[in-house]
Amino acid sequence: MTHVFHRSARATPPVAVRGEGAYIIDKAGKYYLDGSGGAAVSCLGHSDADVIDAISRQAGDLAFAHTGFFTSEPAERLADRLIEHAPEGLDKVYFVSGGSEAVEAALKMARQYFVETGAPERHRFIARRQSYHGNTLGALGTGGNAWRRAPFQPLMVETSHIAPCYAYRGQEDGEDLVDYGRRMADELEAELQRVGPETVIGFIAEPVVGATMGAVPAVPGYFKRIREICDRYGILLILDEVMCGMGRTGTLFACEQDGVVPDIVTIAKGLGAGYQPIGATLCTAEIHDAFAAGSGFFQHGHTYIGHPIATAAADVVVTKLTDGGLAHRSADMGERLGAALSEAFGQHPSVGDIRGRGMFRGLEIVADRDTKDPFDPSEGIHRRIKAAAFEAGLICYPMGGTIDGSRGDHVLLAPPFILTEDQLGELVDKLDAAL
Ligand code: PMP
Numbered sequence: 001m002t003h004v005f006h007r008s009a010r011a012t013p014p015v016a017v018r019g020e021g022a023y024i025i026d027k028a029g030k031y032y033l034d035g036s037g038g039a040a041v042s043c044l045g046h047s048d049a050d051v052i053d054a055i056s057r058q059a060g061d062l063a064f065a066h067t068g069f070f071t072s073e074p075a076e077r078l079a080d081r082l083i084e085h086a087p088e089g090l091d092k093v094y095f096v097s098g099g100s101e102a103v104e105a106a107l108k109m110a111r112q113y114f115v116e117t118g119a120p121e122r123h124r125f126i127a128r129r130q131s132y133h134g135n136t137l138g139a140l141g142t143g144g145n146a147w148r149r150a151p152f153q154p155l156m157v158e159t160s161h162i163a164p165c166y167a168y169r170g171q172e173d174g175e176d177l178v179d180y181g182r183r184m185a186d187e188l189e190a191e192l193q194r195v196g197p198e199t200v201i202g203f204i205a206e207p208v209v210g211a212t213m214g215a216v217p218a219v220p221g222y223f224k225r226i227r228e229i230c231d232r233y234g235i236l237l238i239l240d241e242v243m244c245g246m247g248r249t250g251t252l253f254a255c256e257q258d259g260v261v262p263d264i265v266t267i268a269k270g271l272g273a274g275y276q277p278i279g280a281t282l283c284t285a286e287i288h289d290a291f292a293a294g295s296g297f298f299q300h301g302h303t304y305i306g307h308p309i310a311t312a313a314a315d316v317v318v319t320k321l322t323d324g325g326l327a328h329r330s331a332d333m334g335e336r337l338g339a340a341l342s343e344a345f346g347q348h349p350s351v352g353d354i355r356g357r358g359m360f361r362g363l364e365i366v367a368d369r370d371t372k373d374p375f376d377p378s379e380g381i382h383r384r385i386k387a388a389a390f391e392a393g394l395i396c397y398p399m400g401g402t403i404d405g406s407r408g409d410h411v412l413l414a415p416p417f418i419l420t421e422d423q424l425g426e427l428v429d430k431l432d433a434a435l
Pocket of ligand 1: 100101103132134135240241242268269
């Protein structure tokens, strides 16, 4: 009997009691290899002594000071560190407590920016189908994940959706990848013409699509073209790096590899590495200065923003990712993971595509490799893979609805960057058994 309202209203999961490096251990003493970092959270693994030490020191010095009155040393330090390593042009950091909050702050910041600058007629967003931006109403309103949106329609944030950049299924026979990317980016142009560009606040997208598609990067040139289109019409480019940011794809910010600088970028998950709930919304000086010159006040905020313990922990995380070389390790180990997956599953009858960057990899599960036909959704393939892997002691992140929100299955992998060669082998073996 439990009084916790669990995610599944029908089942109580095992009780997790300890974390050790790449493993989570339950109350019965069973070890689970964390092959997905929960959901791309645990980039440092589960028992990082430096983060634990920073948390206990900060808790002793100062646990909480409301940002309506104070700033704090760890929050200032972390913001400096993030901006030092962020793509040039990003200048300010608005702290929150998680991914949905970071997106919510981004949407409101973008909207209020146009109110501050005298363009309140800009009121809608354009996003992509099969995207996930979080579960709060605004984030859900822009996300393109059909089944998650369904119970809450009509959603309050006016958003229209274009196709994702998804070469495995979208590229036409004989079409060059760059041409495909251009064709997909031009969907934004067409949608702007359809709704009227002067009504649009911004375009929001994940540089590498995570939960809803399984580590699908855009093709070369796609985001550069998207940036050009945003600039042409003065709309903001908002990149959601809640899942793919913080070294997950091998660079601190995923968009570095696409060669674009967004106006706003959201991060969370790997920023706290699971040690404290934290997220952040980074923006350009231009956006921030419009608030300073205008009303002077971003009409947003939560009690725990810029929490001293959370920012102290995240400061150690970001230091380890950058100066400590762990983002590079994500790139290196990620190459090895990609190669091991190709070797193990390149000929697997049910694996249609293997993709991703760094320690962010996805397998698309198909019923037929030649036709790329997915399994019938009633077979619940992703749920069965998740259960079989969990039984074998592997945490991975399978999801359904890969293709159009209702069909198709994939498995997302996002292990800690500290994964050893042996653990990499264990991950692939256990996944093989589950598949
Ligand atoms: N954006 C993206 C891209 C995500 O993957 C997620 C979480 N899966 C969120 C936003 C929401 O983050 P959170 O669950 O921390 O609210």
